[in-house]
Amino acid sequence: MGRLKTIGRRAFLVGSAAVVGGVAFGFYLYKKPVENPLLEDLAEGAAALTPYVRVDADGVTLITPRADKGQGAYSVQAAMIAEELDVELDQIRVDPGVPSPAYWNTALAAEAVPFAATDQGAMATAARGTVGAVMKIMGMQITGGSSTVADGFEKLRIAGAVARETLKAAAAQKTGVAVARLRTQGGAVILPDGREIPYQELASEASQIAPVTEVALRQPAQWRLIGKPMLRVDMVAKSTGTLDYGIDARLDGMVHAAVVLNPRQGGALNSFDASAAKGMRGVKKIVPVTGGVGVIADNTWRAFQAAAAVECDWGPAVFAPEMADHWAELEQAFDTDPDSQGRDDGDVENALGETPLTAEYRAPYLAHAPLEPINAVVLIKDGRVDVWTGTQVPRFTQNNVAAIAGVEPEQVHIHAQMMGGSFGHRLEDEVARRCTELAMEMQGVPVKLTFSREQDFGHDYLRPAAIARMRGAVAEGTVKTLDLAVSAPSVLASQMGERQGMAMPGPDSSISQALWDQPYGIENYRVTAHRARNMAPVSSWRSVGASQNAFFHEGFLSELITAAGGDQLDQRIALCTDDVSRRVLQTVGDMSNWGRDLGPNRGRGVAFCMSFGTPVAEVVEVTSTPEGIRIDNVFVATDVGRVIDPVNFENLVQGGVVFGLGHAMNCEITIADGGIEQTNFHEYEGMRMYQCPRITVKALEQNSHIRGIGEPPVPPAAPALASAIFDATGVRLREMPFNKFVDFV
């Protein structure tokens, strides 16, 4: 069983040989057993087999610690457990569980190391193991980085297998039948005579025996669920209005709150006059909160109305007040020492020659704007704090709420709620903090804080605005030199540093994410990242740095290929140094019948981006009509190694394309007087139904690593669209959003 044991060690101790081979730091903590959070409040007779499975008299509950913000995380996590546990998805309950250091995210940590995802060399593997150790020590239970499947693929299946084998051992003990003669199916152990013992009837016995940890995982050919279309566990509820999101939480005696925060984002409240608001119907209390005023009422709308009636004297802007200042900060950053230089191949300066091609590209700030405005319910009673909220960072929220409420983190109980989208906004927890401040004023009463859409827009933490300056040279019909410098504020410093209080030393790899690690073999190839300061607070936005950087990199690469007289697809394939990525490019060419005559006024573009280890190539086809650009078709090829659920996979890819295209078409956040100017969806529309193209998706499964798909389809969409518009019209788009320069139908 040596090999099988190794699988177990890798999954639960993270990083395997690389850790043993090269890491001394944190090794002891590595070995320290992690407390099992399910043991705390387990009822008598219930057995916690692993942190991912709970079996009790009521049945089987699968613990899915990665948050569900619409990407189907609960379903896909449940499927990976159920595959080995031998339960059907309609036999189980799904519970996001409680925040716990046991649920550290190793796949996300691996993304934080400065090695390209394609680099599986010893150094890179060792470094990934190190970061995993650190993240585990810090107990970062984070949903992000498209890491849910990558992180869970082994862990969750092993959890299921351990549970199954332990239940079988319990059944053997109970019946006297040898384990080898038992099998499992449909949530029960099956005896040789066909008699079935439901798992819940074995819970008590199973809790009394040592878990069976040497387990064999099933081969892909044996899988019942993985890789086959499955009905998502939340689909019926989401189609009948019966799924409760955080905003739908309802507790006895609950009151409803709203806030009005300084429109100069992050600015202080000098003073306020609530005399008009105080007498409004339903208003119970009006109190200052950090950066603004909170109104507690008996109804959300009444709270909104009263909040609008509070007269506030606001403090000054805390960052550069006008958008022009922000662009200037980005420009000035190019003159500062680099934050990092991820790549410097060949001899760029010499190869550029006398007359390099040059271009400057720009990307604006963007808002997350999930359709469910951020919200939380907090109840503080007798030293205990309960929080109902949708969050991707429950452990951070637990600590931050505890600090405000003046209790130990263990006294804060997070009840993770289903989220109506996130796109990164739920990696922040400002709503839980403000709600805790309000709940402190209403001890014993549950307080629900709902941000109005306007407050949600005005106080979002943004996708960075960024500028890229690029130079290049071509010869012999191909791209010989690419020198790319980018300037952007640091997401890590803002999000994890300023707002979560974590030390964030060293460079921020997200500034040059998806720039320095692209699998292109360009002879002279340099990527330099500069950190801009004094910008608006920024955050992770679906695909993070790749969201703007792929537009820069692929946009300018298209210009160089055009200058070289090459074909956009052929040249990318020729430059590609990674087999998996090359197949993805070739596949999207085949899918789109690249090179066929498109007819008059039409154009096509291709773009590629490797982000979060997932290579994605997209072809966009457009028509230039008298009313503007119409996007007709999008073809997407990718390779995540293993598709868990092809239906959800296709939906996520199509959605990522819509997200990427929609923001590139018409979305930007601008700053005036220290605040965000856009207030609602009429000023930040994205794509609507009538603009949505046909989107054809193909997933290869030849990647040797399991990867995620939530974010990687986003980055190539904008550059592929820009390239298609150039092909159709000759207009070169170097700045988003594109509707500043062209009309869309």
Place this chain on the structure above:
Amino acid sequence: MQVTFPAQALYLWERRLEGYTVKLTVNGAEHFIDVEPEMPLLWVLRDELGITGPKYGCGIAQCGACTVHIDGMAVRSCSVEVGAVEGEVTTIEGLGTPDSLHAVQAAWVEHQVAQCGYCQSGQIMAAASLLEMNSDPTDEDIDAAMSANLCRCGTYPRIRAAVKTAASRMNGA
């Protein structure tokens, strides 16, 4: 004169004495509610009646997450004052239930439309109203009826397919 107090009149008068200002029929049930007539229907449904299928997304009729029917017509409940409502309100809860899906809901499940699902109550209500008025919509009809409903997750391709499936089912195909 002959004094008569019909049961219905008496009932309404008694409710009036209890202080109701608005009478609302939602999913077949009558409600007597004491709220400001200018309160948007959405917040009466959600916070006063606990009917949370209709969602708050924008508050200004830009996203469609709050879509309900008034006498079968799709309206944005965030922008309709409750005092102005005449007719019967139907929310997603009144369209169908998990055990008894409306044809549109069944098509939504069949195509697995939802991602986060937050907009889907509104999308489904918009689609149901469209098919009530136009049983065989073209792509253009679907775009026209559905483009006021925003989906930030980008499920539009599946919405389009599900509307077509629902239309063919409702036409007996």
